[in-house]
Amino acid sequence: MSNTEQTLSIIKPDAVERNLENEIKEMFKNKGFVIVKEKKIQIEKSEAEKFYKVHETKPFYNDLCTYLSSGPIVVMILEKESAVLGNRELMGATNPTDAEEGTIRKKYGISIDKNSVHGSDSVDNAKIEIDFFFKD
Numbered sequence: 806m807s808n809t810e811q812t813l814s815i816i817k818p819d820a821v822e823r824n825l826e827n828e829i830k831e832m833f834k835n836k837g838f839v840i841v842k843e844k845k846i847q848i849e850k851s852e853a854e855k856f857y858k859v860h861e862t863k864p865f866y867n868d869l870c871t872y873l874s875s876g877p878i879v880v881m882i883l884e885k886e887s888a889v890l891g892n893r894e895l896m897g898a899t900n901p902t903d904a905e906e907g908t909i910r911k912k913y914g915i916s917i918d919k920n921s922v923h924g925s926d927s928v929d930n931a932k933i934e935i936d937f938f939f940k941d
């Protein structure tokens with residue numbers, strides 16, 4: 806039985822700024838992800854606050870939203886079998902220090918805040934996040 810899913814991926818400002826967009830996309834493609842839609846945008850802080858609303862009580866919320874809106878990002882819909890979990894595995898742990906060899910965050914992440922990529926954490930959140938960026 807096939808279980809094709811879509812998930813939302815963001816290449817964050819630290820990675821776009823270092824021109825890592827193509828290398829990171831290659832890592833997705835090499836794992837069998839299809840990039841269904843993509844766009845390079847810069848968002849307002851107010852939009853980042855909406856996107857990360859789940860974290861609004863966290864001490865790092867304000868810095869996180871300032872950061873995500875600080876420069877261009879690449880937002881993508883990725884598709885493959887079990888895409889949500891597969892993307893989380895390929896991204897690696899939130900803190901690059903804890904990320905496994907071969908993951909994007911291990912390879913490119915600078916710190917827990919500048920960790921190069923975002924990925925949806927569940928199928929339900931993937932739908933919400935895809936709508937957030939791609940609902941016309």
Ligand code: IDP
Binds near residue numbers: 898917918919923
């Ligand atoms: P995730 O991106 O691996 O799903 P979340 O816990 O959802 O991690 O946190 C969202 C983002 O907030 C992280 O990617 C990271 O950039 C930032 N973040 C998470 N925890 C901390 C922290 O303790 N200090 C600073 N930033 C953090």
Ligand code: MG
Binds near residue numbers: 926
């Ligand atoms: Mg998360």
